[in-house]
Amino acid sequence: MRAAPTILHLDMDAFYASVEQASKPSLRGKAVIVGGLGPRGVVATASYEARRFGVHSAMPTAQARRLCPNGAYLTPRFRLYQSVSERVMGLLRALSPLVEPLSLDEAFVDLEAGEVAFDSAAARAAGERLRADIMAATGLSGSVGLAGSKMLAKVASEEAKPAGLLLIEPGTERAHLAPMTVRTLPGVGPVTGEHLRRAGITTVGELAEAGEDELIRMVGRSHGLGLYRMALGLDDRPVVAERDAKSVSVEDTFDVDLHDRVRIRGEVQRLADRCVGRLRSSGHSGRTIVLKVRRYDFSTLTRSETLRGPTDDPGVVREAAARLLEGVDTTGGVRLLGVGVTGLADYTQEDLFAQAEAQAEAEGGAEEVGPAGDPVAEGPESSGGDAADGAGTPDGAPAEPAGAEGAVRGAEGDGAVGTPGEAVIALGRFWPAGSDVRHAVYGPGWVQGSGVGRVTVRFERPGSAPGRVRTFKVDDPELEPSDPLPLVGEDGGGGERPRGAGAA
Protein backbone atom coordinates (compact mmCIF):
# COMPACT_ATOMS: atom_id res chain seq x y z
CA MET A 1 0.00 0.00 0.00
CA ARG A 2 1.45 3.30 -1.04
CA ALA A 3 1.13 6.59 0.77
CA ALA A 4 -0.69 8.50 -1.97
CA PRO A 5 -3.90 7.60 -3.81
CA THR A 6 -2.19 7.33 -7.17
CA ILE A 7 -3.70 4.11 -8.47
CA LEU A 8 -6.54 4.90 -10.82
CA HIS A 9 -9.32 2.56 -11.83
CA LEU A 10 -11.38 3.50 -14.85
CA ASP A 11 -14.75 1.87 -15.45
CA MET A 12 -16.75 2.95 -18.49
CA ASP A 13 -20.44 3.42 -17.70
CA ALA A 14 -22.76 0.78 -19.21
CA PHE A 15 -20.18 0.48 -21.94
CA TYR A 16 -21.79 -1.56 -24.73
CA ALA A 17 -25.16 0.14 -24.28
CA SER A 18 -23.54 3.58 -24.20
CA VAL A 19 -21.66 2.89 -27.43
CA GLU A 20 -24.92 1.87 -29.08
CA GLN A 21 -26.63 5.01 -27.83
CA ALA A 22 -23.76 7.15 -29.06
CA SER A 23 -23.85 5.58 -32.50
CA LYS A 24 -27.66 5.62 -32.76
CA PRO A 25 -28.97 9.01 -31.60
CA SER A 26 -32.59 7.87 -31.56
CA LEU A 27 -31.67 5.50 -28.72
CA ARG A 28 -30.30 8.22 -26.43
CA GLY A 29 -32.23 8.45 -23.22
CA LYS A 30 -33.95 5.15 -24.05
CA ALA A 31 -33.75 1.74 -22.47
CA VAL A 32 -31.09 -0.16 -24.44
CA ILE A 33 -30.26 -3.76 -23.69
CA VAL A 34 -27.24 -5.41 -25.30
CA GLY A 35 -26.93 -9.16 -25.10
CA GLY A 36 -27.86 -12.48 -26.63
CA LEU A 37 -31.23 -12.32 -28.36
CA GLY A 38 -31.81 -16.04 -28.79
CA PRO A 39 -34.10 -18.01 -26.51
CA ARG A 40 -31.20 -18.67 -24.16
CA GLY A 41 -29.55 -15.29 -24.33
CA VAL A 42 -28.57 -13.19 -21.34
CA VAL A 43 -28.07 -9.46 -20.90
CA ALA A 44 -24.48 -8.26 -21.27
CA THR A 45 -25.14 -4.60 -20.53
CA ALA A 46 -28.24 -2.54 -19.86
CA SER A 47 -28.34 1.25 -20.16
CA TYR A 48 -29.15 3.16 -16.98
CA GLU A 49 -32.61 3.82 -18.41
CA ALA A 50 -33.17 0.05 -18.69
CA ARG A 51 -31.82 -0.55 -15.20
CA ARG A 52 -34.68 1.50 -13.84
CA PHE A 53 -36.96 -1.32 -15.01
CA GLY A 54 -34.91 -3.82 -13.03
CA VAL A 55 -32.90 -5.09 -15.98
CA HIS A 56 -29.29 -5.93 -15.19
CA SER A 57 -26.30 -7.86 -16.50
CA ALA A 58 -26.49 -11.65 -16.55
CA MET A 59 -30.28 -11.63 -16.49
CA PRO A 60 -31.92 -13.89 -19.09
CA THR A 61 -32.97 -11.72 -22.03
CA ALA A 62 -36.44 -13.25 -21.94
CA GLN A 63 -36.87 -11.95 -18.41
CA ALA A 64 -35.55 -8.53 -19.42
CA ARG A 65 -38.18 -8.37 -22.19
CA ARG A 66 -40.91 -8.95 -19.67
CA LEU A 67 -39.58 -6.24 -17.37
CA CYS A 68 -38.86 -3.80 -20.16
CA PRO A 69 -40.94 -4.71 -23.22
CA ASN A 70 -40.32 -1.42 -25.02
CA GLY A 71 -36.56 -1.44 -24.74
CA ALA A 72 -34.24 -1.65 -27.73
CA TYR A 73 -32.63 -5.09 -27.80
CA LEU A 74 -29.32 -5.34 -29.63
CA THR A 75 -26.69 -8.03 -30.03
CA PRO A 76 -23.15 -6.95 -29.17
CA ARG A 77 -20.91 -5.47 -31.87
CA PHE A 78 -17.58 -6.39 -30.36
CA ARG A 79 -15.45 -4.99 -33.14
CA LEU A 80 -16.95 -1.56 -32.63
CA TYR A 81 -16.54 -1.77 -28.85
CA GLN A 82 -12.98 -2.91 -29.35
CA SER A 83 -12.14 0.09 -31.49
CA VAL A 84 -13.69 2.48 -28.96
CA SER A 85 -11.84 0.67 -26.20
CA GLU A 86 -8.55 1.11 -28.03
CA ARG A 87 -9.06 4.86 -28.11
CA VAL A 88 -9.75 4.92 -24.39
CA MET A 89 -6.77 2.71 -23.59
CA GLY A 90 -4.65 5.03 -25.71
CA LEU A 91 -5.62 7.93 -23.46
CA LEU A 92 -4.67 5.87 -20.42
CA ARG A 93 -1.30 5.00 -21.89
CA ALA A 94 -0.66 8.67 -22.47
CA LEU A 95 -0.91 9.04 -18.69
CA SER A 96 1.39 6.23 -17.71
CA PRO A 97 3.34 3.30 -19.11
CA LEU A 98 1.76 1.13 -16.41
CA VAL A 99 -1.77 0.41 -17.66
CA GLU A 100 -3.45 -2.88 -16.84
CA PRO A 101 -6.57 -3.49 -18.93
CA LEU A 102 -9.07 -5.82 -17.24
CA SER A 103 -11.59 -5.92 -20.06
CA LEU A 104 -12.75 -3.70 -22.93
CA ASP A 105 -14.20 -1.17 -20.50
CA GLU A 106 -11.99 -1.31 -17.44
CA ALA A 107 -8.36 -0.71 -16.54
CA PHE A 108 -5.94 0.21 -13.77
CA VAL A 109 -3.37 2.97 -14.23
CA ASP A 110 -0.38 3.62 -12.00
CA LEU A 111 -0.21 7.42 -12.02
CA GLU A 112 3.03 7.52 -10.08
CA ALA A 113 4.82 5.45 -12.69
CA GLY A 114 3.64 7.96 -15.26
CA GLU A 115 4.85 10.79 -13.06
CA VAL A 116 1.51 12.55 -13.42
CA ALA A 117 0.56 12.45 -9.74
CA PHE A 118 2.29 11.94 -6.42
CA ASP A 119 -0.43 13.31 -4.15
CA SER A 120 -4.21 13.47 -3.79
CA ALA A 121 -4.70 16.81 -5.49
CA ALA A 122 -2.70 15.88 -8.56
CA ALA A 123 -4.37 12.47 -8.75
CA ARG A 124 -7.80 14.02 -8.61
CA ALA A 125 -6.87 16.51 -11.30
CA ALA A 126 -5.51 13.76 -13.53
CA GLY A 127 -8.70 11.77 -13.03
CA GLU A 128 -10.96 14.67 -13.93
CA ARG A 129 -8.85 15.47 -16.96
CA LEU A 130 -9.02 11.87 -18.08
CA ARG A 131 -12.81 11.80 -17.82
CA ALA A 132 -13.01 14.95 -19.92
CA ASP A 133 -10.58 13.57 -22.50
CA ILE A 134 -12.56 10.34 -22.81
CA MET A 135 -15.76 12.31 -23.30
CA ALA A 136 -14.12 14.46 -25.96
CA ALA A 137 -12.61 11.50 -27.78
CA THR A 138 -15.54 9.11 -27.65
CA GLY A 139 -18.59 10.96 -26.37
CA LEU A 140 -18.81 8.40 -23.56
CA SER A 141 -18.61 8.77 -19.82
CA GLY A 142 -16.43 6.77 -17.50
CA SER A 143 -16.14 6.61 -13.74
CA VAL A 144 -12.84 6.98 -11.97
CA GLY A 145 -11.72 5.59 -8.63
CA LEU A 146 -8.49 6.71 -7.00
CA ALA A 147 -6.81 5.08 -4.04
CA GLY A 148 -3.56 3.69 -2.77
CA SER A 149 -4.30 0.17 -3.97
CA LYS A 150 -6.01 -1.60 -6.83
CA MET A 151 -8.75 -3.07 -4.70
CA LEU A 152 -9.70 0.27 -3.18
CA ALA A 153 -9.48 2.11 -6.49
CA LYS A 154 -11.94 -0.39 -7.93
CA VAL A 155 -14.27 -0.04 -4.98
CA ALA A 156 -14.06 3.73 -5.42
CA SER A 157 -14.92 3.71 -9.13
CA GLU A 158 -17.89 1.46 -8.42
CA GLU A 159 -19.11 3.97 -5.84
CA ALA A 160 -18.49 6.85 -8.23
CA LYS A 161 -20.78 5.41 -10.92
CA PRO A 162 -22.20 6.74 -13.08
CA ALA A 163 -20.04 9.50 -14.49
CA GLY A 164 -18.25 10.36 -11.27
CA LEU A 165 -14.91 10.37 -9.53
CA LEU A 166 -14.13 9.24 -6.02
CA LEU A 167 -10.84 9.36 -4.20
CA ILE A 168 -10.26 7.38 -1.02
CA GLU A 169 -7.79 9.26 1.13
CA PRO A 170 -4.98 7.22 2.67
CA GLY A 171 -5.69 6.50 6.31
CA THR A 172 -9.45 6.36 5.79
CA GLU A 173 -9.54 2.98 4.02
CA ARG A 174 -10.79 0.82 6.89
CA ALA A 175 -13.41 3.28 7.98
CA HIS A 176 -14.53 3.69 4.39
CA LEU A 177 -14.92 -0.04 3.83
CA ALA A 178 -16.35 -1.03 7.20
CA PRO A 179 -20.04 -0.31 6.56
CA MET A 180 -20.03 -1.74 3.04
CA THR A 181 -21.49 -5.13 2.25
CA VAL A 182 -19.04 -8.01 1.85
CA ARG A 183 -20.24 -8.37 -1.74
CA THR A 184 -18.48 -5.08 -2.47
CA LEU A 185 -15.14 -6.85 -2.23
CA PRO A 186 -13.80 -8.39 -5.42
CA GLY A 187 -13.84 -12.16 -5.09
CA VAL A 188 -16.95 -12.31 -2.94
CA GLY A 189 -19.71 -13.66 -5.14
CA PRO A 190 -23.10 -15.18 -4.36
CA VAL A 191 -21.69 -18.38 -2.82
CA THR A 192 -19.09 -16.82 -0.54
CA GLY A 193 -21.52 -14.02 0.30
CA GLU A 194 -24.15 -16.51 1.42
CA HIS A 195 -21.56 -18.53 3.31
CA LEU A 196 -20.51 -15.45 5.24
CA ARG A 197 -24.07 -14.31 5.77
CA ARG A 198 -24.93 -17.61 7.44
CA ALA A 199 -22.03 -16.99 9.79
CA GLY A 200 -23.53 -13.60 10.61
CA ILE A 201 -21.05 -11.61 8.55
CA THR A 202 -22.60 -9.13 6.15
CA THR A 203 -20.34 -6.07 6.26
CA VAL A 204 -16.65 -5.58 5.61
CA GLY A 205 -16.25 -4.36 9.18
CA GLU A 206 -17.62 -7.65 10.50
CA LEU A 207 -15.27 -9.47 8.18
CA ALA A 208 -12.31 -7.67 9.73
CA GLU A 209 -13.58 -8.43 13.23
CA ALA A 210 -13.97 -12.12 12.46
CA GLY A 211 -10.20 -12.43 12.21
CA GLU A 212 -7.86 -14.26 9.92
CA ASP A 213 -8.10 -17.73 11.49
CA GLU A 214 -11.87 -17.77 11.44
CA LEU A 215 -12.00 -16.70 7.79
CA ILE A 216 -9.45 -19.31 6.77
CA ARG A 217 -11.51 -21.94 8.56
CA MET A 218 -14.63 -20.81 6.71
CA VAL A 219 -13.49 -20.35 3.13
CA GLY A 220 -10.07 -21.94 2.87
CA ARG A 221 -6.56 -20.69 3.27
CA SER A 222 -5.98 -18.63 0.17
CA HIS A 223 -9.39 -17.07 -0.02
CA GLY A 224 -9.58 -16.50 3.75
CA LEU A 225 -6.23 -14.73 3.88
CA GLY A 226 -7.17 -12.60 0.91
CA LEU A 227 -10.51 -11.65 2.39
CA TYR A 228 -9.01 -10.67 5.69
CA ARG A 229 -6.39 -8.47 4.08
CA MET A 230 -8.99 -6.81 1.86
CA ALA A 231 -11.22 -6.16 4.86
CA LEU A 232 -8.33 -4.26 6.43
CA GLY A 233 -7.87 -2.34 3.22
CA LEU A 234 -4.55 -4.05 2.54
CA ASP A 235 -3.62 -4.84 -1.05
CA ASP A 236 -0.12 -4.49 -2.42
CA ARG A 237 -0.64 -6.01 -5.86
CA PRO A 238 1.18 -3.91 -8.43
CA VAL A 239 -0.33 -2.65 -11.65
CA VAL A 240 0.92 -5.08 -14.30
CA ALA A 241 1.04 -3.83 -17.86
CA GLU A 242 1.42 -7.11 -19.69
CA ARG A 243 -0.38 -10.30 -18.86
CA ASP A 244 0.15 -13.51 -20.78
CA ALA A 245 -2.96 -15.41 -21.71
CA LYS A 246 -3.25 -18.74 -19.91
CA SER A 247 -5.92 -20.39 -22.03
CA VAL A 248 -7.98 -20.03 -25.16
CA SER A 249 -11.46 -21.48 -25.50
CA VAL A 250 -14.65 -21.30 -27.50
CA GLU A 251 -18.09 -22.49 -26.54
CA ASP A 252 -21.59 -22.46 -27.93
CA THR A 253 -24.93 -22.75 -26.23
CA PHE A 254 -27.55 -24.26 -28.49
CA ASP A 255 -31.04 -22.87 -28.77
CA VAL A 256 -32.32 -26.42 -28.48
CA ASP A 257 -30.56 -29.24 -26.64
CA LEU A 258 -28.60 -31.57 -28.88
CA HIS A 259 -29.36 -35.28 -28.67
CA ASP A 260 -27.95 -36.72 -31.86
CA ARG A 261 -24.49 -38.08 -31.13
CA VAL A 262 -23.34 -37.52 -34.72
CA ARG A 263 -24.38 -33.89 -34.56
CA ILE A 264 -22.63 -33.49 -31.20
CA ARG A 265 -19.43 -34.92 -32.64
CA GLY A 266 -19.69 -32.51 -35.56
CA GLU A 267 -20.14 -29.53 -33.27
CA VAL A 268 -17.11 -30.55 -31.20
CA GLN A 269 -15.02 -30.71 -34.36
CA ARG A 270 -16.23 -27.29 -35.41
CA LEU A 271 -15.45 -25.82 -31.99
CA ALA A 272 -11.99 -27.41 -32.07
CA ASP A 273 -11.29 -25.72 -35.40
CA ARG A 274 -12.52 -22.36 -34.13
CA CYS A 275 -10.43 -22.76 -31.01
CA VAL A 276 -7.31 -23.47 -33.04
CA GLY A 277 -8.08 -20.45 -35.18
CA ARG A 278 -8.04 -18.29 -32.07
CA LEU A 279 -4.98 -20.04 -30.72
CA ARG A 280 -3.04 -19.40 -33.91
CA SER A 281 -4.10 -15.82 -34.29
CA SER A 282 -2.88 -15.17 -30.74
CA GLY A 283 0.45 -16.71 -31.68
CA HIS A 284 0.24 -19.56 -29.21
CA SER A 285 0.26 -23.29 -29.03
CA GLY A 286 -0.99 -25.30 -26.06
CA ARG A 287 -0.53 -28.61 -24.34
CA THR A 288 -3.80 -29.43 -22.61
CA ILE A 289 -7.03 -29.87 -24.53
CA VAL A 290 -10.25 -29.34 -22.56
CA LEU A 291 -13.73 -30.41 -23.55
CA LYS A 292 -16.65 -28.78 -21.76
CA VAL A 293 -20.15 -30.22 -21.78
CA ARG A 294 -23.19 -28.63 -20.18
CA ARG A 295 -26.05 -31.08 -20.03
CA TYR A 296 -29.79 -30.59 -20.30
CA ASP A 297 -30.02 -30.11 -16.53
CA PHE A 298 -27.31 -27.42 -16.53
CA SER A 299 -24.81 -29.72 -14.87
CA THR A 300 -21.39 -29.03 -16.35
CA LEU A 301 -18.48 -31.35 -16.72
CA THR A 302 -15.03 -30.96 -18.19
CA ARG A 303 -12.65 -33.55 -19.53
CA SER A 304 -9.07 -32.79 -20.38
CA GLU A 305 -6.06 -34.43 -21.90
CA THR A 306 -2.47 -33.27 -21.71
CA LEU A 307 -0.24 -33.90 -24.70
CA ARG A 308 3.49 -34.49 -24.62
CA GLY A 309 4.15 -31.14 -26.19
CA PRO A 310 2.28 -27.98 -27.17
CA THR A 311 0.35 -27.98 -30.41
CA ASP A 312 -1.59 -25.64 -32.64
CA ASP A 313 -2.45 -28.36 -35.11
CA PRO A 314 -6.20 -28.50 -35.78
CA GLY A 315 -6.06 -32.21 -36.47
CA VAL A 316 -4.43 -32.94 -33.13
CA VAL A 317 -6.90 -30.77 -31.22
CA ARG A 318 -9.87 -32.23 -33.08
CA GLU A 319 -8.78 -35.77 -32.32
CA ALA A 320 -8.13 -35.05 -28.67
CA ALA A 321 -11.52 -33.39 -28.32
CA ALA A 322 -13.19 -36.33 -30.05
CA ARG A 323 -11.45 -38.78 -27.71
CA LEU A 324 -12.58 -36.78 -24.70
CA LEU A 325 -16.15 -36.72 -26.00
CA GLU A 326 -16.16 -40.52 -26.22
CA GLY A 327 -15.89 -40.63 -22.45
CA VAL A 328 -18.93 -38.43 -21.87
CA ASP A 329 -22.49 -39.61 -21.54
CA THR A 330 -24.71 -37.22 -23.49
CA THR A 331 -28.00 -39.04 -23.20
CA GLY A 332 -30.65 -36.62 -22.06
CA GLY A 333 -29.28 -33.83 -24.23
CA VAL A 334 -26.54 -31.24 -24.36
CA ARG A 335 -27.15 -27.49 -24.12
CA LEU A 336 -23.55 -26.28 -24.41
CA LEU A 337 -20.32 -27.57 -25.86
CA GLY A 338 -16.91 -25.99 -25.53
CA VAL A 339 -13.34 -26.73 -26.56
CA GLY A 340 -10.36 -25.04 -24.96
CA VAL A 341 -6.59 -25.22 -24.88
CA THR A 342 -4.50 -24.43 -21.80
CA GLY A 343 -0.86 -24.75 -20.90
CA LEU A 344 -0.07 -22.17 -23.55
CA ALA A 345 3.39 -21.73 -25.00
CA ASP A 346 4.70 -19.25 -27.51
CA TYR A 347 4.27 -20.61 -30.96
CA THR A 348 7.38 -22.29 -32.30
CA GLN A 349 7.97 -24.09 -35.53
CA GLU A 350 9.42 -27.13 -33.79
CA ASP A 351 6.08 -27.79 -32.21
CA LEU A 352 4.70 -28.75 -35.56
CA PHE A 353 7.40 -31.34 -36.16
CA ALA A 354 7.17 -32.74 -32.68
CA GLN A 355 3.44 -33.05 -33.02
CA ALA A 356 3.68 -34.50 -36.49
CA GLU A 357 5.83 -37.27 -35.10
CA ALA A 358 3.56 -37.94 -32.19
CA GLN A 359 0.71 -37.87 -34.62
CA ALA A 360 2.29 -40.33 -37.03
CA GLU A 361 3.01 -42.62 -34.14
CA ALA A 362 -0.59 -42.45 -32.94
CA GLU A 363 -1.71 -43.37 -36.44
CA GLY A 364 -1.77 -40.33 -38.67
CA GLY A 365 -5.27 -39.80 -39.92
CA ALA A 366 -5.90 -36.14 -39.28
CA GLU A 367 -6.03 -33.92 -42.30
CA GLU A 368 -4.69 -30.43 -42.10
CA VAL A 369 -7.09 -27.57 -42.08
CA GLY A 370 -6.15 -24.46 -43.97
CA PRO A 371 -5.61 -21.15 -42.25
CA ALA A 372 -9.00 -20.07 -43.43
CA GLY A 373 -10.53 -22.90 -41.53
CA ASP A 374 -12.88 -25.45 -42.82
CA PRO A 375 -16.51 -25.08 -43.63
CA VAL A 376 -17.54 -28.12 -41.68
CA ALA A 377 -20.82 -29.35 -42.97
CA GLU A 378 -23.73 -28.03 -41.00
CA GLY A 379 -26.07 -30.59 -39.61
CA PRO A 380 -29.25 -30.99 -41.58
CA GLU A 381 -31.19 -28.98 -39.07
CA SER A 382 -29.03 -25.96 -38.35
CA SER A 383 -29.00 -25.06 -34.71
CA GLY A 384 -32.13 -23.05 -35.05
CA GLY A 385 -30.55 -19.87 -33.89
CA ASP A 386 -27.40 -19.60 -35.90
CA ALA A 387 -28.65 -16.71 -37.96
CA ALA A 388 -29.90 -14.91 -34.93
CA ASP A 389 -27.15 -15.28 -32.43
CA GLY A 390 -24.05 -15.48 -34.50
CA ALA A 391 -23.15 -19.01 -33.59
CA GLY A 392 -21.89 -21.07 -36.42
CA THR A 393 -19.81 -18.74 -38.52
CA PRO A 394 -19.14 -20.82 -41.57
CA ASP A 395 -15.41 -20.39 -41.43
CA GLY A 396 -12.94 -21.12 -38.70
CA ALA A 397 -11.86 -17.52 -38.38
CA PRO A 398 -11.90 -16.10 -34.89
CA ALA A 399 -15.07 -14.29 -35.68
CA GLU A 400 -16.95 -12.38 -33.08
CA PRO A 401 -20.57 -13.36 -32.83
CA ALA A 402 -21.07 -12.02 -36.32
CA GLY A 403 -20.86 -8.39 -35.44
CA ALA A 404 -23.77 -6.23 -36.16
CA GLU A 405 -26.80 -8.24 -35.51
CA GLY A 406 -29.68 -7.26 -33.42
CA ALA A 407 -33.26 -6.33 -33.34
CA VAL A 408 -34.94 -3.28 -32.07
CA ARG A 409 -38.50 -2.99 -31.05
CA GLY A 410 -40.52 0.01 -30.24
CA ALA A 411 -37.48 2.17 -29.83
CA GLU A 412 -39.68 5.14 -30.53
CA GLY A 413 -42.90 3.38 -31.21
CA ASP A 414 -42.56 4.04 -34.90
CA GLY A 415 -41.50 1.98 -37.76
CA ALA A 416 -39.86 -1.06 -36.24
CA VAL A 417 -41.30 -3.93 -38.15
CA GLY A 418 -38.93 -6.69 -37.18
CA THR A 419 -39.46 -9.22 -34.51
CA PRO A 420 -36.62 -9.78 -32.07
CA GLY A 421 -33.69 -11.61 -33.50
CA GLU A 422 -35.15 -11.55 -36.95
CA ALA A 423 -33.13 -10.91 -40.05
CA VAL A 424 -33.91 -11.33 -43.68
CA ILE A 425 -32.00 -13.21 -46.30
CA ALA A 426 -33.36 -12.70 -49.75
CA LEU A 427 -31.61 -12.79 -53.08
CA GLY A 428 -28.38 -13.17 -51.14
CA ARG A 429 -28.94 -9.96 -49.15
CA PHE A 430 -28.74 -10.16 -45.41
CA TRP A 431 -29.87 -7.29 -43.19
CA PRO A 432 -29.19 -8.03 -39.54
CA ALA A 433 -31.15 -5.66 -37.36
CA GLY A 434 -28.91 -3.10 -35.67
CA SER A 435 -26.26 -3.22 -38.37
CA ASP A 436 -24.89 -0.21 -40.21
CA VAL A 437 -25.93 0.50 -43.77
CA ARG A 438 -25.62 3.27 -46.34
CA HIS A 439 -28.18 4.32 -48.88
CA ALA A 440 -27.12 6.05 -52.09
CA VAL A 441 -29.68 8.79 -51.57
CA TYR A 442 -30.30 8.98 -47.83
CA GLY A 443 -26.76 8.29 -46.59
CA PRO A 444 -25.75 6.38 -43.45
CA GLY A 445 -28.21 4.62 -41.19
CA TRP A 446 -28.87 1.40 -39.37
CA VAL A 447 -31.27 -1.49 -39.79
CA GLN A 448 -34.07 -1.16 -37.32
CA GLY A 449 -35.97 -4.23 -38.35
CA SER A 450 -36.87 -6.43 -41.23
CA GLY A 451 -39.52 -8.83 -42.43
CA VAL A 452 -41.72 -9.87 -45.34
CA GLY A 453 -39.27 -8.74 -47.97
CA ARG A 454 -38.78 -5.28 -46.46
CA VAL A 455 -36.05 -3.72 -44.44
CA THR A 456 -36.58 -0.70 -42.21
CA VAL A 457 -33.68 1.71 -41.84
CA ARG A 458 -33.28 4.65 -39.52
CA PHE A 459 -31.15 7.36 -41.12
CA GLU A 460 -28.97 8.90 -38.47
CA ARG A 461 -25.35 8.82 -37.45
CA PRO A 462 -23.26 9.57 -34.38
CA GLY A 463 -23.65 13.24 -33.55
CA SER A 464 -26.72 13.79 -35.68
CA ALA A 465 -30.23 14.46 -34.45
CA PRO A 466 -32.47 11.38 -34.17
CA GLY A 467 -33.20 10.34 -37.72
CA ARG A 468 -36.18 9.31 -39.78
CA VAL A 469 -37.21 5.81 -40.60
CA ARG A 470 -37.70 4.55 -44.15
CA THR A 471 -38.60 1.16 -45.48
CA PHE A 472 -37.13 -0.49 -48.58
CA LYS A 473 -37.32 -3.75 -50.43
CA VAL A 474 -34.63 -6.09 -49.15
CA ASP A 475 -33.04 -6.16 -52.59
CA ASP A 476 -32.99 -2.40 -53.08
CA PRO A 477 -29.80 -1.87 -55.11
CA GLU A 478 -29.17 1.52 -53.51
CA LEU A 479 -28.86 0.05 -50.04
CA GLU A 480 -25.64 -1.56 -48.90
CA PRO A 481 -23.95 -2.65 -45.69
CA SER A 482 -21.31 -0.34 -44.26
CA ASP A 483 -18.80 -0.09 -41.45
CA PRO A 484 -19.75 1.62 -38.20
CA LEU A 485 -18.99 5.35 -38.24
CA PRO A 486 -16.65 6.74 -35.59
CA LEU A 487 -18.54 8.00 -32.56
CA VAL A 488 -16.71 11.33 -32.53
CA GLY A 489 -14.45 13.21 -34.89
CA GLU A 490 -12.83 12.20 -38.17
CA ASP A 491 -15.80 11.10 -40.16
CA GLY A 492 -18.44 11.89 -37.61
CA GLY A 493 -19.76 14.81 -39.59
CA GLY A 494 -21.08 12.56 -42.29
CA GLY A 495 -18.20 12.64 -44.72
CA GLU A 496 -18.63 10.38 -47.70
CA ARG A 497 -17.10 6.96 -47.49
CA PRO A 498 -16.15 4.86 -50.45
CA ARG A 499 -19.11 2.87 -51.55
CA GLY A 500 -18.94 -0.73 -50.59
CA ALA A 501 -16.49 -0.21 -47.78
CA GLY A 502 -16.81 -3.06 -45.39
CA ALA A 503 -19.48 -4.81 -47.38
CA ALA A 504 -19.92 -8.21 -45.85
Add this chain to the structure above:
DNA sequence: TCTGGGGTCCTTGGGCGT
Protein backbone atom coordinates in the same frame (compact mmCIF):
# COMPACT_ATOMS: atom_id res chain seq x y z
C1' DT B 1 -38.95 -17.92 -17.50
C1' DC B 2 -34.58 -19.60 -16.46
C1' DT B 3 -29.45 -19.22 -16.40
C1' DG B 4 -23.86 -16.43 -22.48
C1' DG B 5 -19.01 -16.44 -23.46
C1' DG B 6 -14.34 -15.88 -22.36
C1' DG B 7 -11.42 -15.96 -19.01
C1' DT B 8 -8.65 -16.55 -14.03
C1' DC B 9 -7.61 -18.70 -9.79
C1' DC B 10 -8.20 -22.09 -6.14
C1' DT B 11 -9.12 -26.68 -4.07
C1' DT B 12 -9.19 -31.52 -3.90
C1' DG B 13 -7.61 -35.90 -4.88
C1' DG B 14 -4.98 -39.41 -7.31
C1' DG B 15 -0.64 -41.10 -9.35
C1' DC B 16 4.12 -41.26 -9.24
C1' DG B 17 9.08 -40.63 -8.24
C1' DT B 18 12.36 -39.87 -4.56
Add this chain to the structure above:
DNA sequence: TCTGACGCCCAAGGACCC
Protein backbone atom coordinates in the same frame (compact mmCIF):
# COMPACT_ATOMS: atom_id res chain seq x y z
C1' DT C 1 11.02 -54.73 0.50
C1' DC C 2 7.72 -51.90 2.65
C1' DT C 3 6.01 -47.51 4.32
C1' DG C 4 5.38 -42.61 5.00
C1' DA C 5 6.38 -37.89 3.80
C1' DC C 6 6.89 -34.78 0.31
C1' DG C 7 6.71 -32.46 -4.02
C1' DC C 8 5.05 -32.33 -8.50
C1' DC C 9 1.90 -33.05 -12.25
C1' DC C 10 -2.55 -33.85 -13.81
C1' DA C 11 -7.65 -34.01 -13.85
C1' DA C 12 -11.93 -32.25 -12.40
C1' DG C 13 -14.88 -29.08 -10.36
C1' DG C 14 -16.24 -24.68 -8.54
C1' DA C 15 -16.35 -19.67 -7.59
C1' DC C 16 -15.79 -15.50 -9.52
C1' DC C 17 -15.12 -11.61 -12.85
C1' DC C 18 -16.59 -8.59 -16.84
